[in-house]
Amino acid sequence: MHAETNNETTVHKRIGTINNSVSVDCVIFGFDFTNLNVLLVDRVMYDEHTGVELFSDLTLTGNHIFEEEELDDAATRILYELTGLENIYLEQFYVFGSPKRITRQNDKKWLEANGRDPESRIFTVGYYSLLATDNVTLQWKGRNVRWVPVSEITDLAFDHMDILHKALGALRKKLINEPIGFELLPAKFTLSQLQRLYEVVLGVPLDKRNFRKKISRMNYLIPLDEKQKGVAHKPARLYVFDRHIYEKNRKELLDFAI
Amino acid sequence: MHAETNNETTVHKRIGTINNSVSVDCVIFGFDFTNLNVLLVDRVMYDEHTGVELFSDLTLTGNHIFEEEELDDAATRILYELTGLENIYLEQFYVFGSPKRITRQNDKKWLEANGRDPESRIFTVGYYSLLATDNVTLQWKGRNVRWVPVSEITDLAFDHMDILHKALGALRKKLINEPIGFELLPAKFTLSQLQRLYEVVLGVPLDKRNFRKKISRMNYLIPLDEKQKGVAHKPARLYVFDRHIYEKNRKELLDFAI
DNA sequence: TTGGAAAGTGTAAACAAAACACTAAGCTTT
DNA sequence: AAAGCTTAGTGTTTTGTTTACACTTTCCAA
Numbered sequence A, B: 001m002h003a004e005t006n007n008e009t010t011v012h013k014r015i016g017t018i019n020n021s022v023s024v025d026c027v028i029f030g031f032d033f034t035n036l037n038v039l040l041v042d043r044v045m046y047d048e049h050t051g052v053e054l055f056s057d058l059t060l061t062g063n064h065i066f067e068e069e070e071l072d073d074a075a076t077r078i079l080y081e082l083t084g085l086e087n088i089y090l091e092q093f094y095v096f097g098s099p100k101r102i103t104r105q106n107d108k109k110w111l112e113a114n115g116r117d118p119e120s121r122i123f124t125v126g127y128y129s130l131l132a133t134d135n136v137t138l139q140w141k142g143r144n145v146r147w148v149p150v151s152e153i154t155d156l157a158f159d160h161m162d163i164l165h166k167a168l169g170a171l172r173k174k175l176i177n178e179p180i181g182f183e184l185l186p187a188k189f190t191l192s193q194l195q196r197l198y199e200v201v202l203g204v205p206l207d208k209r210n211f212r213k214k215i216s217r218m219n220y221l222i223p224l225d226e227k228q229k230g231v232a233h234k235p236a237r238l239y240v241f242d243r244h245i246y247e248k249n250r251k252e253l254l255d256f257a258i
Numbered sequence C: 001t002t003g004g005a006a007a008g009t010g011t012a013a014a015c016a017a018a019a020c021a022c023t024a025a026g027c028t029t030t
Numbered sequence D: 001a002a003a004g005c006t007t008a009g010t011g012t013t014t015t016g017t018t019t020a021c022a023c024t025t026t027c028c029a030a
Helices: A071-083 A105-113 A160-177 A191-202 A208-216 A243-249 B071-083 B105-113 B160-177 B191-202 B208-216 B243-249
Strands: A018-031 A036-046 A053-059 A061-066 A089-096 A123-132 A143-149 A221-227 A237-241 B018-031 B036-046 B053-059 B061-066 B089-096 B123-132 B143-149 B221-227 B237-241
Touching (some): A018 B018, A053 A105, A071 A123, A089 A160, A191 A237, B036 B105, B089 B160, B123 B160, B160 B191
Parallel strands (some): A018 A123
Antiparallel strands (some): A018 A036, A036 A053, B018 B036, B089 B123
C-alpha cells in the first residue's frame, strides 16, 4: 500500500507551477473505538524580531495544488505526506470560495509571513477522508500533527470550522447511505466496534440486538473463524467487509423517504 | 419573486473584476410532465473571415464569477439572467478542475475567439437547479436557449457531458432522500404528476396504489378542495407541498441501509 | 349516449423496525 | 481455585412498511 519511492511517475512527486487560486483542504477522520477524531496541525506564529509567540491555534491539513495536477491527486498527495498511506478513502464534498473567507487578523498575518497575499481570493476544495486512527506521522511541514476528537474542537483557523462542519454533515449522510464505516476500522473488526462507530459518528444510541439483526442481512459482512485476543472479557468474533460482494449486490436504493 | 430592477444592491447587478480561474456552470433541470429536461444553449462558431459555419453544438449555461461575488450568488445570477426568476432551488454538487478539461479543438477555438486563453486552467463549480419547464427567456448572450430532454442529450461542448451526468446523479440521490420534487412542479400539482416525476427522474416504474399510500404518510403534502380543469378525463385533485410542515417534522433519517 | 382516458381505491402476505433481558466466555483479582 | 468483572451473544412480540395486484368512477368529446 505504500508508495514506490523510486517510481518517478507516482502522483506524489508532482513538480511544477503552483496554482494560486485554488487549494485543497482535507478533513481527515479517524476512529479509535471511542471517539471520532480529526487530524489537526498546530499553527504557532512568532514575532519575527523578538521571537515571542504571537498566537497558537489549529488548522486542518490543506495544501496548494500544482497546475498539472488533478484535484483528487492533490488530496491524495496530502494524505500520503501525512500518513505514508495510499488508497485512502477520499471524497470531495464542497467548495469554499467566499470572498470573505479570510477576515481574521491572525489568518492574514500568517499568510503574509508565509509569502502569500492575504487579500487575494483563494477557493478551497474540501475533501474528507477516512482512516483507522493509526499509522500517522507526527510532523508535517515542520508542524505538529495530532488527532483531536471532533467533539472537542471549538475553534480552528481560517474558515476551517465551517469546513469541518460541512465535512461532518457529508460523512453522516454518506454513512447512512453506504457501508463506508469499514474505512474507519481495521480490516478485521468486531460488531461492537462497528456499532460504536455508528453511534459515535451519528450521535445516536443503537440497540445491540437490532443492530446485529440488521447487520446479518448484509451479506458482504463476513464473519471469520477468529476472535479478538488479549481482551479482559469474552473475546468477540472478528468480521471483514467484502467490497467485492457489496459492489455486486448493490442495487440502486429507491426510497424517497423522509 | 422577480428582482427589483431598480435596486442597485441586488446580487444580480455585480460589477467589478472577473475572476479568471473559477467559473460556475448551472445544470438547469425542468420537468414538463413527460420528460426531464435540461436548459441548453446553442454554440455556433463561424469562420471570422468567410462567415462559414465551422461547427454548431450545445453547452450548459455557465458563467464567470466576479471577484467580490459568492459562488451561490453567481449561480443565482445566471439563473436570473436566463429565467427572470429568483428563489430558484439550487444546489452545488461538484467541482470540475481537471487540467485536461479543455482538450477538443472546437473548445479551444471557441475560447480563443472569445478572448480567453484555452491553455489556462479554469475550475468550474457545478450547480444544479430545479424549475417547472416554463417562464424561460429564449435568448442568453445572443445565443438560443432551449429545453432538451435529458434522454436525448448525447454530446455537449467542453466537459459538459461529465457535468451533466454528475448533476443527474446528484439529483437522483437528493430526490430519493428529500422531498425536492416539488421544485420541479407548479405550486399545485396532481399525484399522478408527482409520480411521473419520480418515474422519469429515477428511471423506474412505480405502482400507483403503493405510491399514493406512501404519499399519504407525508403530512406535508396537502390535498386541496380543488381539481384539475380542462382535461379530457376525470380531473385529478390538486395538492400543495407545505415546506413549513416539512421542516418542522423533519427528523434526521437514520437508515444505514444498502 | 357512448367511449375514451386517467383518477381513485383495498387487501393480504412478506418483510423490517422497535422494544426489551438474560446467559456465556474469557480475564483479573483475591 | 473461586468469585467477580466485563463485554459478547442471542429471540420474541408488536407494530409498521413494502409489495403485488384489478376494478370502478368521473369527466370530456364525439
